[in-house]
Amino acid sequence: MCSTPIPAGRHWDGSPRLTRRPRPLHVAGTSPSRLLRTGQSSRCRQCGNRIDLYQRADQRPIALHPAELATVQVPEPCRWHLAGGIAYSRDDGSLWCRIPHAVLCPRRTPLCRTSPYLGALRRQLAVRTRRLADAGAFTFDSTLTNAPATGVDNPDRPVVQMLLCRYLAASSVEHLRCVAQTRHRHRCTHPVLALTAPAGIWRLLPSGSACGQLALPDVLMAVYDLGHLPYSEQLRWRAQRCPQHAVTPGAADLALAGWQPFHPLVHTAHIRPNMPHQEARQGRDR
Incomplete structure (x- = not known):
């Protein structure tokens, strides 16, 4: 007795084998959110x-x-x-x-x-x-709830001024990472601060915001100013994209942009009275 071979594309009982092809995610052009x-x-x-x-x-x-x-x-x-x-x-x-x-x-x-x-x-x-x-899958971090409200709490979160507003960055300017999705469906590894694109300027500006927030008198703070850049460059920084993905509007985002609207009374711990290079020089002198 000869066994009948199972045709390709079917199970052992002869039922059809359904194969689902992976479907890439897309974001509609009219969607207000670009996040996948x-x-x-x-x-x-x-x-x-x-x-x-x-x-x-x-x-x-x-x-x-x-x-x-x-x-x-x-x-x-x-x-x-x-x-x-x-x-x-x-x-x-x-x-x-x-x-x-x-x-x-x-x-x-x-x-x-x-x-x-x-x-x-x-x-x-x-x-x-x-x-x-x-199970060891999670560790309690007491520093998240008991962190002191001091100026050294997180010094790597600078204040950035763009589009006539000020934002608190999620990390240092050099470590801001593009949030766009690559062709391999991974997050882009390129930084927002590119060598081929114009950069901002560190300035000592009053802590009062340009959006009508309550100003603190006689308080200067270090601000990474992008106001002198073209409007398209400021939009690129606000979207937190590298120059390559700034010209690719069809690419979706795999993470939220790490900008938080800056308020001088709420984010007092992140006000830096000295320029970054001055703080580095003071640290070497110590």
Whole structure:
């Protein structure tokens, strides 16, 4: 008795074998957010639970709980919804909404009055945090909650002025990395500060912002000024892209731009009264 060979593309029982080709992710040209869905998931640095990062209308990031909750179970000040990849804090009238992770984080104080349902969900996240810690997948970092408000807290976050506004960078100017996706679906490794593109100038400017924020009298701070650059270059810095991806509008982002609107009263710890080269010289003299 001769065995019948199984035709290619079928299982042992003769049923067709379905093969799904990998489908690349694309971002619509009319989308207000250029961030891919794969770049929105992360882990909370305080509890280790999964979070989803989204941009708000003011272009500031916010961490939301990854699951949708019933609107009746969430207090009105904590209700968020998504539209076009942007997170909005107002209620859209639907039966489901999103909630900030800071409300449920077991290592933070709730931002609003929680219901028994949210309290139970908060305890579930606390149990998950303990399991991650016991398995060695997460380590508690006490410096995130007990960090002193001093000028040496994080000196590598400079204040950058562009597009008539001031922003607090996520890292030093030299280490700002492009957030665009490459052809191999990885994040670009090129820096935003390129040798072939014009650079900014360090200046000592008053701490009062150009956007009408409350000014601090007689306080000078080091600012990396990009105001003299062309408008297209300032847009490139604001999008946190290298020169190669600045001319590629179809490339999506794999991470959020690390800019945070600077406020002289909130970010007092990041005000540097000396120029960077002066601080380096003072460190060598010591």
